[in-house]
Amino acid sequence: MTGVTDAQQHAWRELVMATHLLDEALDRQSQRDGGMPHAYYKLLVLLYESPGHGQTMSGLAAQLRYSLSRLTHAVTSMERSGWLRRSRSADDRRVQTVSLTDAGVTVVRRVSPLQASEVRSRVFARLSDEQVNQLAAIGSAIVAGLDAGPTERDSDRLND
Amino acid sequence: MTGVTDAQQHAWRELVMATHLLDEALDRQSQRDGGMPHAYYKLLVLLYESPGHGQTMSGLAAQLRYSLSRLTHAVTSMERSGWLRRSRSADDRRVQTVSLTDAGVTVVRRVSPLQASEVRSRVFARLSDEQVNQLAAIGSAIVAGLDAGPTERDSDRLND
DNA sequence: ACAACTTAGTTGAGGGTTCAACTATTCCCC
């Protein structure tokens, strides 16, 4: 008795398909407009919104929920592309501070309106204001459920 | 004037984070319980639910919204793993029919309850019945907006 | 002050996905 209702089953399938299509659409658009995967673009945007357009590797990884390894590969690649630069911190020499270059700032400013327009026309055009609020609530519940790794799976005390 | 409201912005960020965490969680779980990425598991499930546990490449690709190339690579890999088998159709020799092996059936039956339990405890445990219905509606609106590729992007007649 | 531990980040191998080019078969139709 796994106890998943039909309504849950249906919602689940829609959700999984929606996330699949969303990921594809985002990647394709970031690739087309910015020449990078969406995961990289999110990193640029986060840097853009950070004080001084810069942050440490660990800080970025924590906010994006990327592994440090993934972030290292990403930063290495984007550094080659000229969008950002690394610099070792003076007081703690393990720490790398990553910051946007001018080219990085430029690309964010160029791509983000395109991204916004696409999001608006392909997603929000079909949702009522009420659904937008529902989506925010549901999204944050899902984030809460998935964030911070696998806890107890078998014991499962939450809902018996 | 990109015209994205604050509420939309907020909902968007929750949605993007939720899909990111969801993808990661699904992949990690499929990898742990079934030794394959979630995209592969979805393919097995679709085959499992198909008449005779079989379908053509194009049929699978269409229902999963995978490219044929992706599907070819996936099927090649899963054939090596022994979960499915290809066979060329007799009447149209371009067509490949893919079908589950006994091992494939077994792995679906073994993994799916684990998957369901995880989904229930990590996602649906935090959503009310009403939110489940809202999620289904929102998910299907998003699928509708993203399915069937980029149409007009600049003209954007839907909402002016 | 030295060893053990923790924190910050890197590396490389392995596997998955995309994209563009390609083969093979069937359809259309004149």
Added chain:
DNA sequence: GGGGAATAGTTGAACCCTCAACTAAGTTGT
């Protein structure tokens, strides 16, 4: 019935991500 065009699927290279092992620098306890 033969020459395009469409359909079905494959291939290989490039790129991204994961995982496990690793280096380097700081922290702690004694």
